Amino acid sequence: MAGSGVFAEIVDRDGVFKYYSDGMWKTSSSGKSVPIINPTTRKTYFKVQACTQEEVNKVMDTAKIAQKSWARTPLWKRAELLHKAAAVLKEHKAPIAECLVKEIAKPAKDAVTEVVRSGDLVSYCAEEGVRILGEGKFLVSDSFPGNERTKYCLTSKIPLGVVLAIPPFNYPVNLAVSKIAPALIAGNSLVLKPPTQGAVAALHMVHCFHLAGFPKGLISCVTGKGSEIGDFLTMHPGVNCISFTGGDTGIAISKKAGMIPLQMELGGKDACIILEDADLDLAAVNIVKGGFSYSGQRCTAVKVVLVMESVADALVEKVKAKVAKLTVGSPEDDCDITPVVTESSANFIEGLVMDAKQKGATFCQEYKREGNLIWPLLLDHVRPDMRIAWEEPFGPVLPVIRISSVEEGIHHCNASNFGLQGCIFTRDINKAILISDAMETGTVQINSAPARGPDHFPFQGLKDSGIGSQGITNSINMMTKIKSTVINLPTPSYTMG
Numbered sequence: 135m136a137g138s139g140v141f142a143e144i145v146d147r148d149g150v151f152k153y154y155s156d157g158m159w160k161t162s163s164s165g166k167s168v169p170i171i172n173p174t175t176r177k178t179y180f181k182v183q184a185c186t187q188e189e190v191n192k193v194m195d196t197a198k199i200a201q202k203s204w205a206r207t208p209l210w211k212r213a214e215l216l217h218k219a220a221a222v223l224k225e226h227k228a229p230i231a232e233c234l235v236k237e238i239a240k241p242a243k244d245a246v247t248e249v250v251r252s253g254d255l256v257s258y259c260a261e262e263g264v265r266i267l268g269e270g271k272f273l274v275s276d277s278f279p280g281n282e283r284t285k286y287c288l289t290s291k292i293p294l295g296v297v298l299a300i301p302p303f304n305y306p307v308n309l310a311v312s313k314i315a316p317a318l319i320a321g322n323s324l325v326l327k328p329p330t331q332g333a334v335a336a337l338h339m340v341h342c343f344h345l346a347g348f349p350k351g352l353i354s355c356v357t358g359k360g361s362e363i364g365d366f367l368t369m370h371p372g373v374n375c376i377s378f379t380g381g382d383t384g385i386a387i388s389k390k391a392g393m394i395p396l397q398m399e400l401g402g403k404d405a406c407i408i409l410e411d412a413d414l415d416l417a418a419v420n421i422v423k424g425g426f427s428y429s430g431q432r433c434t435a436v437k438v439v440l441v442m443e444s445v446a447d448a449l450v451e452k453v454k455a456k457v458a459k460l461t462v463g464s465p466e467d468d469c470d471i472t473p474v475v476t477e478s479s480a481n482f483i484e485g486l487v488m489d490a491k492q493k494g495a496t497f498c499q500e501y502k503r504e505g506n507l508i509w510p511l512l513l514d515h516v517r518p519d520m521r522i523a524w525e526e527p528f529g530p531v532l533p534v535i536r537i538s539s540v541e542e543g544i545h546h547c548n549a550s551n552f553g554l555q556g557c558i559f560t561r562d563i564n565k566a567i568l569i570s571d572a573m574e575t576g577t578v579q580i581n582s583a584p585a586r587g588p589d590h591f592p593f594q595g596l597k598d599s600g601i602g603s604q605g606i607t608n609s610i611n612m613m614t615k616i617k618s619t620v621i622n623l624p625t626p627s628y629t630m631g
């Protein structure tokens with residue numbers, strides 16, 4: 135049960151969940167709260183604090199102070215605390231998963247998986263951090279022309295300072311720890327601004343770090359609508375790095391942020407290219423899993439199928455048969471398709487569907503919606519003049535475009551403003567590599583649906599899909615900078631005896 139047991143201290147007497155600052159759970163002086171609407175019932179289920187700018191300033195001050203002593207904490211001790219946090223997270227997976235079910239309508243099983251995956255990510259990050267931060271580089275001057283060996287250069291990876299983490303609603307725990315753990319193992323302090331939908335799950339996750347015994351002020355969590363408190367956070371002079379996952383908001387942030395490192399993972403329009411020699415059964419399984427998991431609310435979801443005309447009828451029939459077996463209903467019942475996160479999201483999705491209808495797409499199922507719940511919909515014979523061919527529905531609606539050549543498929547994929555992932559189904563590995571090399575996306579999956587996991591794989595978006603690269607190792611490195619220390623010898627010294 136949310137806010138009970140060890141979590142009782144994170145909620146106030148009025149049932150409003152507190153924010154976390156200076157190692158304590160606090161009620162905001164704003165006297166205002168932000169409602170979290172259960173996507174299934176469309177009624178307020180939780181409330182969180184609407185933090186003030188003054189409270190953000192205080193958080194930044196304590197983060198800056200705490201980071202200085204944290205940077206003097208041995209790597210093995212940092213890792214030890216992260217392992218403890220991972221264990222606490224997993225121990226309390228049930229109440230945290232329940233929050234995900236109520237706040238973002240994540241199917242119960244997937245919700246538990248997200249929390250366990252997050253614990254595993256934190257532990258892997260602890261081990262990886264000890265390894266890669268425990269070594270640097272040693273260079274000698276005479277490797278460059280004209281130099282004797284009179285200089286030794288020692289390089290090490292040093293922390294950036296205060297890292298601001300802003301995760302999205304669809305993974306409010308996993309995409310939070312994917313920023314928190316690398317920041318901490320690298321010696322930074324961390325300020326978290328969770329998504330409104332998913333904030334209570336995130337607060338429970340933060341409490342697990344609190345219970346693990348991290349130093350006061352090192353980790354903070356401020357809540358409030360991104361549209362109200364977001365700019366103050368991302369433009370705050372106390373922030374030394376921003377790691378953001380979400381939509382076009384990230385593009386706006388990148389234009390406002392100062393001279394600081396940015397890690398952005400944004401939207402996607404992941405294309406699935408089906409060649410004539412593809413295993414259509416395998417492709418159909420992956421298209422349904424990739425296109426409809428968590429009701430399509432994943433940046434790595436399959437967002438458009440580009441299928442060779444000669445096999446299109448057969449593929450569409452296979453996909454239709456699998457779509458018909460998807461269960462539709464409440465996340466508590468572990469249905470495959472659950473309500474999308476907000477009414478505005480459902481309205482946006484409906485707009486794309488109506489546009490496709492008006493322009494003549496073939497509806498493989500009747501369009502059906504009840505509140506935020508939209509039944510899975512496959513649209514065939516989609517054409518490039520339809521919005522759904524290019525825009526990201528972030529919902530259970532999947533367009534199929536029939537192509538007459540592989541080049542046409544690659545062209546459509548590369549004409550998108552997005553460049554996150556893509557996938558190819560073919561039995562010819564040579565063709566797969568050629569197409570993969572031609573696709574302007576950060577990742578290409580061969581014979582499987584796009585996916586970010588496993589979480590140690592490098593994960594990056596090109597074009598409007600992001601800045602920099604995620605994945606545990608890349609995130610750790612991105613949250614450090616290099617420092618060189620040069621020892622100057624009075625005379626050349628060669629170590630060859």
Ligand SMILES: NC(=O)C1=CN([C@@H]2O[C@H](COP(=O)(O)OP(=O)(O)OC[C@H]3O[C@@H](n4cnc5c(N)ncnc54)[C@H](OP(=O)(O)O)[C@@H]3O)[C@@H](O)[C@H]2O)C=CC1
Binds near residue numbers: 331367383401402528
């Ligand atoms: N690449 C990915 O993995 C994801 C992409 N998306 C894309 O984004 C779209 C919208 O999803 P959503 O989660 O609402 O994404 P948003 O980009 O709107 O929100 C992502 C995060 O940014 C916060 N935020 C909002 N405005 C600001 C601001 N001005 N400054 C700082 N932070 C801000 C949000 O807080 P708050 O919730 O309080 O607004 C949330 O924590 C989706 O339809 C999808 O296209 C969404 C999720 C994941």
Ligand SMILES: O=C(O)[C@H](O)COP(=O)(O)O
Binds near residue numbers: 305431432433434584
């Ligand atoms: O932001 C997202 O939607 C996630 O990065 C997708 O992660 P997944 O591929 O593991 O679901």
